[in-house]
Amino acid sequence: MEVAGQKGRVCVTGAGGYVASWLVKLLLSNGYKVHGTVRDLSEEKNAHLRKLEKASENLQLFKADLLDYDTLKAAFAGCEGVFHVASPVPATKVLDPEAKVITPAVNGTLNVLQACSEKKIKRVIVVSSIAAVLLNPRWPHDKLQDEECWSSEEFCRMIENWYFLSKTMAERAAWKYAEKNGLDLVTVCPSVVVGPLLQPTASTSSLFLIYAIKGGPEPMNNSLWNIVDVRDVADALLLAYERPEASGRYLCAPYPITIRDLVDLLKGMYPNYGYPKNIIEVPPNPPLTSEKLKKLGWKCRPLEETLNDAVECYREAGLLDELEGRTFHFPPLFNLTAKTGTQVSVE
Ligand SMILES: NC(=O)c1ccc[n+]([C@@H]2O[C@H](COP(=O)([O-])OP(=O)(O)OC[C@H]3O[C@@H](n4cnc5c(N)ncnc54)[C@H](OP(=O)(O)O)[C@@H]3O)[C@@H](O)[C@H]2O)c1
Secondary structure, three states: OOOOOOOOOEOOOOOOOOOHHHHHHHHHHHHOEEEEEEEOOOOOOHHHOOOOOOOHHEEEEOOOOOOHHHHHHHHOOOEHHHHHHOOOOOOOOOOHHHHHHHHHHHHHHHHHHHHHOOOOOOOOEEEEHHOOOOOOOOOOOOOOOOOOOOOOHHHHHOOOOOOHHHHHHHHHHHHHHHHHHHEEEEEEOOOEEOOOOOOOOOOOOHHHHHHHHHHHOOOEEOOOEEEHHHHHHHHHHHHHOOOOOOOOOEEOEEEEEEHHHHHHHHHHHHOOOOOOEEEEEEOOOOOOOOHHHHHHOOOOHHHHHHHHHHHHHHHOOOOOOOOOOEEEEEOOHOOOOOOOOOOOOOO
16 A cells, blocks of 8 residues: 555666656655666765665665666566666767667667566656657658657668667667567657756766857757756656556657757857857758657746756856866767767767
8 A cells, every 4th residue: 555655666777877867866756765776886976866865765776787687687676667767878989889889778678678577567667769769761851750750770870870779779679578578668758858967977968968058179960959858857757657548659859949049049048158160051850749748747847947957057067167178079979960980079
């Protein structure tokens, strides 16, 4: 029986990551007992989790790797639900895509789902991405991209976007597994996630916004980007878990905006940063719709609030300071048009 104010026990994979940290915070504040998996229990980068409200009584961290089945099974023991969030989100050029991105994403997801079946998990929420939606050359340019749209694995390979390929393959594999094994699965596909950080370092998607503020040597395409607040993603994941009627995929991409408009908006709020000088026009990409998620009851905060809270957080953490002698590069996974040969790190 559920005690008033107390929910069940759930597990979050990759708990110390950007999205997962906000989800853990939300689950704790909603009365859940949370198991969180991390790869290294002693790492400083996960220390923020232990400082979350109610963490001392309701958060238990487990050392687990997506490619180590038994560690996942141990973390899921006693849980009713699992949020599978962990997946490689590379900030730099990937030299060994199969080992570093595709295998952990795809085999990792299958390990998670199999462990869920074995541990009789009632519902699994897998965090996919619009990376599994966007790259579909056959989709008409003037038609809204919705949950029916899937990225083409062939196209992802052709442009060597290993992250997009990994998310597409992982979500497809998840659906195949769930249908075959009767697992209650819901997937959520967020767009570019920004907003304040709970952890001490910038996540890969935060680098996208930091680049749009600071500028850098690489040009930015003036395509339509879709932005979502990290706190709203956490809300979407909880909603997908708690609403019995939730089913299938959910796009979570509320704010389409071109880079030029985003930069103009940011300049109006914070006029004193460098901002990208080289914005190149590209053919328009189809817009996305999050109507299905909104119909489930999802609400999101205004874009200005997200940008404001993100910038204040970056400022406080010193992430917008100029680092002498260092060049700030655009994360290559966001480069969707060219074969990604660009140099790619925060050197
Ligand atoms: N941020 C976005 O814009 C965005 C948009 C759409 C979807 N997503 C999805 O949201 C999820 C979280 O992304 P994020 O932005 O929060 O990235 P993140 O901060 O880099 O978090 C990724 C997490 O995955 C863990 N991980 C990676 N490989 C692993 C492995 N082999 N075993 C166990 N854990 C592993 C990482 O652990 P370590 O810390 O140990 O490396 C980290 O905790 C991912 O599935 C991503 O694809 C993100």
